[in-house]
Amino acid sequence: xxxxxxxxxxxxxxxxxxxxxxxxxxxxxxxxxxxxxxxxxxxxxxxxxxxxxxxxxxxxxxxxxxxxxxxxxxxxxxxxxxxxxxxxxxxxxxxxxxxxxxxxxxxxxxxxxxxxxxxxxxxxxxxxxxxxxxxxxxxxxxxxxxxxxxxxxxxxxxxxxxxxxxxxxxxxxxxxxxxxxxxxxxxxxxxxxxxxxxxxxxxxxxxxxxxxxxxxxxxxxxxxxxxxxxxxxxxxxxxxxxxxxxxxxxxxxxxxxxxxxxxxxxxxxxxxxxxxxxxxxxxxxxxxxxxxxxxxxxxxxxxxxxxxxxxxxxxxxxxxxxxxx
Numbered sequence: 001x002x003x004x005x006x007x008x009x010x011x012x013x014x015x016x017x018x019x020x021x022x023x024x025x026x027x028x029x030x031x032x033x034x035x036x037x038x039x040x041x042x043x044x045x046x047x048x049x050x051x052x053x054x055x056x057x058x059x060x061x062x063x064x065x066x067x068x069x070x071x072x073x074x075x076x077x078x079x080x081x082x083x084x085x086x087x088x089x090x091x092x093x094x095x096x097x098x099x100x101x102x103x104x105x106x107x108x109x110x111x112x113x114x115x116x117x118x119x120x121x122x123x124x125x126x127x128x129x130x131x132x133x134x135x136x137x138x139x140x141x142x143x144x145x146x147x148x149x150x151x152x153x154x155x156x157x158x159x160x161x162x163x164x165x166x167x168x169x170x171x172x173x174x175x176x177x178x179x180x181x182x183x184x185x186x187x188x189x190x191x192x193x194x195x196x197x198x199x200x201x202x203x204x205x206x207x208x209x210x211x212x213x214x215x216x217x218x219x220x221x222x223x224x225x226x227x228x229x230x231x232x233x234x235x236x237x238x239x240x241x242x243x244x245x246x247x248x249x250x251x252x253x254x255x256x257x258x259x260x261x262x263x264x265x266x267x268x269x270x271x272x273x274x275x276x277x278x279x280x281x282x283x284x285x286x287x288x289x290x291x292x293x294x295x296x297x298x299x300x301x302x303x304x305x306x307x308x309x310x311x312x313x314x315x316x317x318x319x320x321x322x323x324x325x
Contacts, residue, residue: 001106002026003211004065006052006094007072011169012111012162012200014039016069019204021045028061030072039169052090062101067211070094071111073146075139076273083142091146095153107211108157110150114196114222115140117161119286124194124228126292136286137279151218158210159220163289167200167311168318172275177238177316177325185235185246189253193231194288196224199311202304209302222291225304225311241312242325256281 003020007013008029020027021043028046031037037047048061052072062068074086091110098105118134120127135141147159166173179186198206206223229237232248239246260281267274283289296302306314319325 001066001211002028002064003067003069004028004030004061005069005071006030007070008045009035009037009039010071011039011167011171012165012203013069013071014169015167015200015204016071016207017043017045019201019208023208028065030058030061052093053085056093056097058094058097059101062097062105064104065102066104066106068094068098068102068105068108069111069207069211070109070150073111074142076275076277076279077138078268078273080138080141082273083138084145087139087142088145088149092149092153095150095155098155099153106156107217108150108153108155109207109210110147110157110159111207112147112159112161113140113143114161114163114224114289114291115283116143116147117222117291119283120194120288120290122194122287124288124290126196126228126290129292129295136282139279140283147220156217158213158215158217160207160210161220161222161291162198162203163196163222163224163291165198165200165203167315170200170315173315174319174324176235177242177319180235180239180244180246181242181325183239183244183247185232185239185248187232187235187248187250188256188284190250193286194228194290195231195234196222196228196290197234197308198223198225198304199306199308199315202306202311206296206300206302206304209296209300213300215299219295219299221295221299222293223296223302223304224291224293225306225308226293227308228290229308237309238312238316241309241316253285256284 236246260278264277
Protein backbone atom coordinates (compact mmCIF):
# COMPACT_ATOMS: atom_id res chain seq x y z
CA UNK A 1 0.00 0.00 0.00
CA UNK A 2 0.98 3.63 -0.50
CA UNK A 3 0.58 5.83 2.59
CA UNK A 4 0.88 9.57 3.13
CA UNK A 5 1.79 10.54 6.70
CA UNK A 6 1.49 14.13 7.92
CA UNK A 7 3.79 14.87 10.83
CA UNK A 8 5.84 11.80 10.03
CA UNK A 9 9.05 13.43 11.25
CA UNK A 10 7.72 13.83 14.79
CA UNK A 11 7.81 11.52 17.79
CA UNK A 12 4.75 9.39 16.98
CA UNK A 13 4.97 9.87 13.23
CA UNK A 14 8.52 8.55 13.00
CA UNK A 15 7.51 5.35 14.80
CA UNK A 16 4.60 4.96 12.39
CA UNK A 17 6.84 5.50 9.34
CA UNK A 18 9.26 2.88 10.66
CA UNK A 19 6.42 0.39 11.10
CA UNK A 20 4.98 1.03 7.65
CA UNK A 21 8.37 0.63 5.96
CA UNK A 22 9.08 -2.53 7.97
CA UNK A 23 5.79 -3.99 6.69
CA UNK A 24 6.79 -3.27 3.09
CA UNK A 25 4.50 -0.30 2.45
CA UNK A 26 5.51 2.75 0.42
CA UNK A 27 5.58 5.90 2.54
CA UNK A 28 5.27 9.55 1.65
CA UNK A 29 5.50 12.27 4.24
CA UNK A 30 4.21 15.83 4.33
CA UNK A 31 6.41 18.21 6.32
CA UNK A 32 6.91 21.94 6.49
CA UNK A 33 10.10 23.30 4.95
CA UNK A 34 12.93 23.33 7.45
CA UNK A 35 11.50 20.48 9.56
CA UNK A 36 13.99 18.30 11.42
CA UNK A 37 13.94 14.94 9.61
CA UNK A 38 16.65 13.28 11.70
CA UNK A 39 14.22 10.73 13.19
CA UNK A 40 13.71 9.37 9.67
CA UNK A 41 17.41 8.93 8.92
CA UNK A 42 17.97 5.76 6.90
CA UNK A 43 14.25 5.20 6.22
CA UNK A 44 12.99 4.97 2.67
CA UNK A 45 10.44 7.79 2.86
CA UNK A 46 9.54 10.23 0.07
CA UNK A 47 9.27 13.74 1.52
CA UNK A 48 6.89 16.41 0.22
CA UNK A 49 7.05 19.90 1.66
CA UNK A 50 3.89 21.79 2.48
CA UNK A 51 2.08 23.69 5.21
CA UNK A 52 -1.59 23.02 5.90
CA UNK A 53 -1.95 26.68 6.88
CA UNK A 54 -0.17 28.14 3.84
CA UNK A 55 -0.17 27.80 0.05
CA UNK A 56 -0.73 24.13 -0.64
CA UNK A 57 -0.76 21.83 -3.64
CA UNK A 58 -1.07 18.18 -2.64
CA UNK A 59 -1.88 16.76 -6.06
CA UNK A 60 1.47 14.96 -6.37
CA UNK A 61 1.71 13.92 -2.72
CA UNK A 62 -1.77 12.33 -2.86
CA UNK A 63 -1.46 10.70 -6.27
CA UNK A 64 -2.33 6.98 -6.01
CA UNK A 65 -2.37 7.13 -2.19
CA UNK A 66 -4.37 4.41 -0.39
CA UNK A 67 -4.03 5.55 3.22
CA UNK A 68 -3.63 9.00 4.75
CA UNK A 69 -2.44 9.13 8.36
CA UNK A 70 -3.00 12.65 9.69
CA UNK A 71 -0.77 13.20 12.71
CA UNK A 72 0.32 16.80 12.20
CA UNK A 73 -1.29 19.13 14.72
CA UNK A 74 -0.83 21.81 17.34
CA UNK A 75 -0.45 21.00 21.04
CA UNK A 76 -0.12 24.53 22.36
CA UNK A 77 -1.05 28.11 21.59
CA UNK A 78 -1.84 31.46 23.16
CA UNK A 79 -5.58 31.11 22.53
CA UNK A 80 -8.10 28.55 21.36
CA UNK A 81 -8.09 29.96 17.83
CA UNK A 82 -4.38 29.14 17.49
CA UNK A 83 -5.20 25.46 17.99
CA UNK A 84 -8.38 25.48 15.93
CA UNK A 85 -6.48 26.98 12.99
CA UNK A 86 -4.29 23.88 12.84
CA UNK A 87 -6.34 21.04 14.30
CA UNK A 88 -9.66 21.97 12.69
CA UNK A 89 -8.97 24.20 9.69
CA UNK A 90 -5.74 22.47 8.63
CA UNK A 91 -7.55 19.13 8.82
CA UNK A 92 -10.33 20.51 6.64
CA UNK A 93 -7.85 21.60 3.98
CA UNK A 94 -6.32 18.13 3.98
CA UNK A 95 -9.68 16.33 3.67
CA UNK A 96 -10.68 18.64 0.82
CA UNK A 97 -7.41 17.89 -0.96
CA UNK A 98 -8.03 14.15 -0.48
CA UNK A 99 -11.51 14.45 -1.96
CA UNK A 100 -10.02 16.10 -5.05
CA UNK A 101 -6.68 14.35 -5.53
CA UNK A 102 -6.93 10.91 -3.89
CA UNK A 103 -9.47 8.81 -5.81
CA UNK A 104 -7.71 5.60 -4.68
CA UNK A 105 -8.06 6.50 -0.99
CA UNK A 106 -9.17 3.54 1.12
CA UNK A 107 -9.04 5.17 4.54
CA UNK A 108 -8.27 8.55 6.11
CA UNK A 109 -6.95 7.99 9.64
CA UNK A 110 -7.02 10.94 12.02
CA UNK A 111 -4.77 10.60 15.04
CA UNK A 112 -6.80 12.58 17.56
CA UNK A 113 -6.46 12.39 21.35
CA UNK A 114 -8.21 11.18 24.46
CA UNK A 115 -8.40 14.90 25.25
CA UNK A 116 -11.18 15.16 22.62
CA UNK A 117 -13.33 12.76 24.66
CA UNK A 118 -12.61 14.45 27.97
CA UNK A 119 -11.66 12.91 31.31
CA UNK A 120 -13.13 9.75 32.79
CA UNK A 121 -15.13 10.00 36.05
CA UNK A 122 -12.34 8.82 38.36
CA UNK A 123 -10.59 5.67 39.49
CA UNK A 124 -9.57 2.93 37.08
CA UNK A 125 -13.01 2.69 35.44
CA UNK A 126 -12.81 3.74 31.76
CA UNK A 127 -14.93 6.40 30.15
CA UNK A 128 -18.07 4.75 28.78
CA UNK A 129 -17.91 4.12 25.02
CA UNK A 130 -21.22 5.92 24.49
CA UNK A 131 -20.33 8.90 26.68
CA UNK A 132 -20.70 12.23 24.86
CA UNK A 133 -17.41 14.11 24.43
CA UNK A 134 -16.68 16.72 27.08
CA UNK A 135 -13.20 18.11 26.35
CA UNK A 136 -11.71 20.29 29.09
CA UNK A 137 -9.21 22.40 27.21
CA UNK A 138 -8.52 24.33 24.02
CA UNK A 139 -6.50 21.41 22.78
CA UNK A 140 -9.24 18.88 23.47
CA UNK A 141 -11.90 21.04 21.84
CA UNK A 142 -9.73 21.67 18.79
CA UNK A 143 -9.08 17.93 18.35
CA UNK A 144 -12.80 17.22 18.67
CA UNK A 145 -13.50 19.81 15.97
CA UNK A 146 -10.91 18.10 13.77
CA UNK A 147 -12.73 14.80 14.30
CA UNK A 148 -16.01 16.40 13.25
CA UNK A 149 -14.42 17.75 10.08
CA UNK A 150 -13.19 14.28 9.13
CA UNK A 151 -16.52 12.59 9.92
CA UNK A 152 -18.39 15.17 7.84
CA UNK A 153 -15.98 14.95 4.89
CA UNK A 154 -17.56 11.88 3.27
CA UNK A 155 -14.16 10.18 3.10
CA UNK A 156 -13.75 6.59 4.31
CA UNK A 157 -12.23 7.27 7.71
CA UNK A 158 -11.36 6.23 11.23
CA UNK A 159 -10.64 8.34 14.31
CA UNK A 160 -7.94 7.07 16.69
CA UNK A 161 -7.64 8.49 20.20
CA UNK A 162 -4.35 7.76 22.00
CA UNK A 163 -3.82 8.79 25.66
CA UNK A 164 -0.42 9.83 27.07
CA UNK A 165 2.17 8.46 24.62
CA UNK A 166 5.73 7.67 25.72
CA UNK A 167 8.76 5.99 24.24
CA UNK A 168 12.05 6.68 22.45
CA UNK A 169 12.29 10.24 21.04
CA UNK A 170 9.56 11.65 23.30
CA UNK A 171 10.39 14.89 25.11
CA UNK A 172 7.18 15.40 27.11
CA UNK A 173 7.41 12.37 29.45
CA UNK A 174 11.21 12.78 29.48
CA UNK A 175 10.80 15.27 32.35
CA UNK A 176 9.22 12.52 34.49
CA UNK A 177 12.22 10.25 33.80
CA UNK A 178 14.65 13.04 34.68
CA UNK A 179 12.95 13.70 38.03
CA UNK A 180 12.75 9.96 38.74
CA UNK A 181 16.50 9.74 38.14
CA UNK A 182 16.84 11.90 41.25
CA UNK A 183 14.33 9.75 43.13
CA UNK A 184 11.53 12.35 42.87
CA UNK A 185 7.94 11.56 41.90
CA UNK A 186 5.86 14.79 41.90
CA UNK A 187 2.16 14.08 42.43
CA UNK A 188 -0.47 16.60 41.23
CA UNK A 189 -2.48 17.24 44.40
CA UNK A 190 -3.10 14.50 46.94
CA UNK A 191 -5.74 12.59 45.03
CA UNK A 192 -4.87 9.32 43.26
CA UNK A 193 -5.56 10.00 39.59
CA UNK A 194 -5.61 7.13 37.10
CA UNK A 195 -4.29 7.16 33.53
CA UNK A 196 -4.24 5.10 30.38
CA UNK A 197 -0.90 5.07 28.55
CA UNK A 198 0.49 3.78 25.26
CA UNK A 199 4.04 2.93 24.18
CA UNK A 200 4.85 4.60 20.86
CA UNK A 201 5.85 1.42 18.94
CA UNK A 202 2.61 -0.23 20.12
CA UNK A 203 0.64 2.82 19.00
CA UNK A 204 2.28 2.63 15.56
CA UNK A 205 1.17 -1.00 15.30
CA UNK A 206 -2.37 -0.04 16.31
CA UNK A 207 -2.51 2.69 13.67
CA UNK A 208 -1.44 0.24 10.99
CA UNK A 209 -4.05 -2.29 12.12
CA UNK A 210 -6.69 0.47 11.93
CA UNK A 211 -5.71 1.14 8.31
CA UNK A 212 -5.99 -2.53 7.41
CA UNK A 213 -9.11 -3.48 9.40
CA UNK A 214 -12.37 -4.39 7.72
CA UNK A 215 -14.70 -2.08 9.63
CA UNK A 216 -17.31 0.58 8.86
CA UNK A 217 -16.23 4.13 8.15
CA UNK A 218 -16.41 6.61 11.01
CA UNK A 219 -15.36 4.41 13.92
CA UNK A 220 -13.82 6.25 16.90
CA UNK A 221 -11.31 4.02 18.69
CA UNK A 222 -9.12 4.64 21.75
CA UNK A 223 -5.68 3.04 21.39
CA UNK A 224 -4.59 2.36 24.96
CA UNK A 225 -2.55 -0.16 26.93
CA UNK A 226 -4.88 -2.38 28.99
CA UNK A 227 -2.98 -1.64 32.23
CA UNK A 228 -4.14 1.49 34.07
CA UNK A 229 -1.73 3.32 36.39
CA UNK A 230 -1.76 6.12 38.91
CA UNK A 231 0.75 8.92 38.46
CA UNK A 232 2.54 7.88 41.68
CA UNK A 233 2.76 4.26 40.52
CA UNK A 234 4.11 5.31 37.12
CA UNK A 235 6.77 7.56 38.65
CA UNK A 236 7.88 4.88 41.10
CA UNK A 237 8.11 2.28 38.33
CA UNK A 238 10.23 4.65 36.25
CA UNK A 239 12.45 5.27 39.27
CA UNK A 240 12.92 1.50 39.79
CA UNK A 241 13.82 1.15 36.12
CA UNK A 242 16.55 3.72 36.74
CA UNK A 243 17.77 1.97 39.89
CA UNK A 244 16.25 4.54 42.24
CA UNK A 245 13.66 4.50 44.98
CA UNK A 246 10.97 6.97 43.99
CA UNK A 247 9.80 9.36 46.73
CA UNK A 248 6.31 10.72 46.10
CA UNK A 249 6.14 14.49 46.60
CA UNK A 250 2.57 15.87 46.54
CA UNK A 251 2.31 19.26 44.84
CA UNK A 252 -0.73 21.21 46.11
CA UNK A 253 -3.30 22.07 43.46
CA UNK A 254 -3.03 25.76 44.28
CA UNK A 255 0.72 25.68 43.68
CA UNK A 256 0.19 23.98 40.31
CA UNK A 257 -2.34 26.61 39.26
CA UNK A 258 0.00 29.45 40.19
CA UNK A 259 2.87 27.73 38.38
CA UNK A 260 0.68 27.35 35.30
CA UNK A 261 -0.15 31.06 35.29
CA UNK A 262 3.50 32.02 35.74
CA UNK A 263 4.61 29.68 32.95
CA UNK A 264 1.97 31.14 30.66
CA UNK A 265 3.04 34.71 31.42
CA UNK A 266 6.67 33.79 30.74
CA UNK A 267 5.71 32.19 27.42
CA UNK A 268 3.86 35.32 26.36
CA UNK A 269 6.89 37.46 27.18
CA UNK A 270 9.05 35.16 25.06
CA UNK A 271 6.48 35.14 22.26
CA UNK A 272 6.48 31.34 22.14
CA UNK A 273 3.78 29.17 23.76
CA UNK A 274 5.01 26.48 26.14
CA UNK A 275 3.62 23.03 26.81
CA UNK A 276 3.10 23.81 30.53
CA UNK A 277 0.27 26.30 31.05
CA UNK A 278 -3.04 26.81 32.84
CA UNK A 279 -4.56 24.55 30.19
CA UNK A 280 -2.13 21.74 31.00
CA UNK A 281 -2.84 22.16 34.71
CA UNK A 282 -6.56 21.67 34.03
CA UNK A 283 -5.74 18.34 32.36
CA UNK A 284 -3.42 17.32 35.19
CA UNK A 285 -6.10 17.98 37.83
CA UNK A 286 -8.90 16.16 36.02
CA UNK A 287 -10.34 13.15 37.91
CA UNK A 288 -8.81 10.55 35.54
CA UNK A 289 -7.91 9.86 31.90
CA UNK A 290 -8.84 6.22 31.32
CA UNK A 291 -10.27 4.63 28.16
CA UNK A 292 -11.22 1.07 27.37
CA UNK A 293 -9.04 -1.20 25.20
CA UNK A 294 -12.14 -3.17 24.17
CA UNK A 295 -13.08 -1.20 21.00
CA UNK A 296 -9.59 -1.82 19.57
CA UNK A 297 -9.77 -5.51 20.44
CA UNK A 298 -13.22 -5.80 18.88
CA UNK A 299 -12.71 -3.74 15.73
CA UNK A 300 -8.99 -4.19 15.03
CA UNK A 301 -8.09 -7.43 16.74
CA UNK A 302 -5.33 -5.40 18.39
CA UNK A 303 -4.04 -5.10 21.94
CA UNK A 304 -0.93 -3.18 22.99
CA UNK A 305 1.60 -5.99 23.25
CA UNK A 306 4.53 -4.55 25.23
CA UNK A 307 4.36 -5.02 29.02
CA UNK A 308 4.48 -1.63 30.70
CA UNK A 309 7.68 -2.24 32.68
CA UNK A 310 9.46 -3.46 29.55
CA UNK A 311 8.29 -0.38 27.64
CA UNK A 312 9.58 1.91 30.41
CA UNK A 313 12.92 0.10 30.43
CA UNK A 314 13.27 0.38 26.65
CA UNK A 315 12.46 4.08 26.84
CA UNK A 316 14.99 4.69 29.62
CA UNK A 317 17.65 2.77 27.69
CA UNK A 318 17.06 4.91 24.57
CA UNK A 319 17.26 8.12 26.61
CA UNK A 320 20.55 7.03 28.13
CA UNK A 321 22.03 5.82 24.84
CA UNK A 322 21.26 9.18 23.24
CA UNK A 323 22.42 11.35 26.14
CA UNK A 324 18.96 12.61 27.07
CA UNK A 325 19.02 11.17 30.58
